[in-house]
Amino acid sequence: MTSSPGPEPAWQKTGSGAGHCALSFEDGITRFIDCRPDETVADASYKARVNIPLDCRDGACGTCKSFCESGSYDGGDYIDEALTDDEAESGYCLPCQMTPLSDLVLRVPATSASARTAAAVHTATVAAVERHSATTVGLTLDVDDRRALDFLPGQYVNIAVPGTDQHRSYSFSSGPGQSAASFLVRITDGGAMSGYLTDRARPGDRIDFTGPMGTFYLRPLTRPALFLAGGTGLAPLLSMLEKLAQAPAAHPVRLLYGVTADEDLVHLDTLADYASVIPGLTYDHCVADPASTAPNKGFVTGLIDADALHGGDADVYLCGPPAMVDAVRSHIAGLGITPASFHYERFAVTTGTPDGAHGGADADTAQATAVASAAAR
Known part of the structure; x- marks a missing residue:
């Protein structure tokens, strides 16, 4: 943890x-x-x-x-x-x-270009490549100048794939206060990062990355929160949980995690560890495959009701593939509930672009971020 x-x-x-x-x-x-x-x-x-x-x-x-x-x-x-x-x-x-x-x-209501600035470039060493499941790999990096790496929990970086001229976007699964930087990568056929991690990666490899980036990050929790993760969209929520483990909020947090098949499930033990140290944190998971051994079969939407949303008095953080994000937004709208704030990040399929953030869906997937705030604070 x-x-x-x-x-x-x-x-x-x-x-x-x-x-x-x-x-x-x-x-x-x-x-x-x-x-x-x-x-x-x-x-x-x-x-x-x-x-x-x-x-x-x-x-x-x-x-x-x-x-x-x-x-x-x-x-x-x-x-x-x-x-x-x-x-x-x-x-x-x-x-x-x-x-x-x-x-x-x-x-700041301006672009970085208008402010004549850019994201920082960092150099790191591969510390570990860990196969969490048949479909997911954990990448851990030791950053050369860790003090120079600042990020908000939930943000991502663009990582240069060693031996190629390509970059891939991944959210931190580690927290801002941890010594190493960690990421979750979904392994896909033909993916540039997938190929590197499964075939060539070794501890000691040198890697450059640029960031942090993204407007999907944890805001101060002033009310209950609902965290929703699809697949490796769990990564930025793990970063948020690590932050809450170091500075607990005075409000309950409910995390719901959905995957396609049992082999996609990762970090259930980590979620249990966080639940033991973060007051008010509860979590559950579901698997879409009807043949799953999970107690909850189906989609995350089946676990979202008015109670989970505290009747609207809740901040929602959602990260996953487009179909999941769209389904959750439609489901919540169908409940007739407007959350106090709604922040979401999804992977958008765009032909000819790199793997998506958090491992994406395939080699033609790009990371896209959208954040919506419904109702004022």
């Missing part, structure tokens, strides 16, 4: 008197910056060569208006035309005026 703690990533540091800020851009790129308590987030961003769009720098135009998803701050001085009281109350802020009181996660 956990690995030995390595050098503490900057994102995990507390009590330093400075804020570590995650800037999440519209195109999924996330950049992390350090911000002193006496400097604004915009000033710290510019020092780090991340150019948050702004015009006035005086809290008068509202050009830099962003949304704070996590953390506390001093909002500074500004006029109503730049930021209304209602906007400030709901979590919007002006990076040109705000100073951090803790670590922050900011959603």
